[in-house]
Amino acid sequence: MGLCQVGAAPPSDAIAGHVVKATKAAGSEYAVLVKALCPGPIVKSAPIDSADRDSWHAEPVRAFDDLFYVGQKTVSAWALRTSAGIIVIDALFDYSVEDEIWDGLRKAGLDPSEIRYVIVTHGHSDHLGGAAFLQRKGATIVLAEADWPIAEKMEGPRPTRDARFLAVSGRRQLTLGNTTVDLVPTPGHTPGTLSVIFPVHDGKARHMASIWGGTGFNTRTPEQFSSYARSARDFARVAQRARVDVPLSNHPVVDDTFRKADALAGRKSGDSNPFVTGQRSQQALLTTAAECADASLIAGGG
Numbered sequence: 615m616g617l618c619q620v621g622a623a624p625p626s627d628a629i630a631g632h633v634v635k636a637t638k639a640a641g642s643e644y645a646v647l648v649k650a651l652c653p654g655p656i657v658k659s660a661p662i663d664s665a666d667r668d669s670w671h672a673e674p675v676r677a678f679d680d681l682f683y684v685g686q687k688t689v690s691a692w693a694l695r696t697s698a699g700i701i702v703i704d705a706l707f708d709y710s711v712e713d714e715i716w717d718g719l720r721k722a723g724l725d726p727s728e729i730r731y732v733i734v735t736h737g738h739s740d741h742l743g744g745a746a747f748l749q750r751k752g753a754t755i756v757l758a759e760a761d762w763p764i765a766e767k768m769e770g771p772r773p774t775r776d777a778r779f780l781a782v783s784g785r786r787q788l789t790l791g792n793t794t795v796d797l798v799p800t801p802g803h804t805p806g807t808l809s810v811i812f813p814v815h816d817g818k819a820r821h822m823a824s825i826w827g828g829t830g831f832n833t834r835t836p837e838q839f840s841s842y843a844r845s846a847r848d849f850a851r852v853a854q855r856a857r858v859d860v861p862l863s864n865h866p867v868v869d870d871t872f873r874k875a876d877a878l879a880g881r882k883s884g885d886s887n888p889f890v891t892g893q894r895s896q897q898a899l900l901t902t903a904a905e906c907a908d909a910s911l912i913a914g915g916g
């Protein structure tokens with residue numbers, strides 16, 4: 615008892631403690647996240663060859679009556695249909711936006727000219743690279759003010775800060791027609807990372823979906839690890855209050871998009887939607903992320 619340091623756990627035990635908690639929370643569902651985030655060898659994904667379409671292209675998936683996956687193999691983009699147009703969450707790369715989002719919406723039976731907003735979870739090129747294209751087509755780009763300095767340094771076409779650009783600070787709601795999306799700042803992956811919560815529909819059932827806006831650690835600084843852990847815990851509380859039962863990510867490997875899409879394609883009447891994994895699954899994702907960030911903070915960036 616007391617403040618004496620004698621007998622305090624050596625850092626390696628403290629790291630292991632967080633990794634154990636992360637592993638336990640993750641189970642098999644988010645094992646890939648433990649591998650990606652907890653201290654250990656850094657798993658680097660292979661660079662994408664934009665000229666080799668087969669290596670990145672994915673077909674659109676209708677996950678809910680009003681939610682469509684229009685992302686590529688390794689990066690997600692989601693399209694939410696409302697009564698007054700479409701909200702797209704993340705714009706992919708400059709090279710893939712037209713193929714996946716614009717043409718993908720058409721393939722899914724939607725009219726891409728009805729895209730009103732593009733919420734960009736953060737200012738990296740795999741999510742923001744296609745924003746300039748969609749802005750030119752008439753959509754308003756929504757990005758956290760805190761990520762503008764990153765966006766400005768991005769190679770390739772950037773959205774312009776004009777009437778079709780909405781820089782947001784703090785938590786806010788974006789309403790289009792009958793649908794409201796809750797934009798929640800979750801700094802960590804970048805200073806301006808946004809995570810989102812919104813309703814989706816599956817027949818008569820209404821569910822709440824969330825997208826965790828930034829997965830990896832970039833700068834691997836103590837500040838990044840601690841803000842990431844804090845954001846994961848804060849967002850877990852927000853998601854719990856909103857009863858989020860459809861945890862999604864902006865990278866399909868995290869939420870296992872394609873396996874769920876396959877399961878959905880084979881769904882028989884009366885089966886539940888495989889994307890509805892429940893409130894505990896949402897909490898498990900964020901607990902895994904927070905515990906790995908804690909472990910990484912103690913490990914000092916390892």
Ligand SMILES: [Zn+2]
Pocket residue numbers: 736738803828
């Ligand atoms: Zn990123």
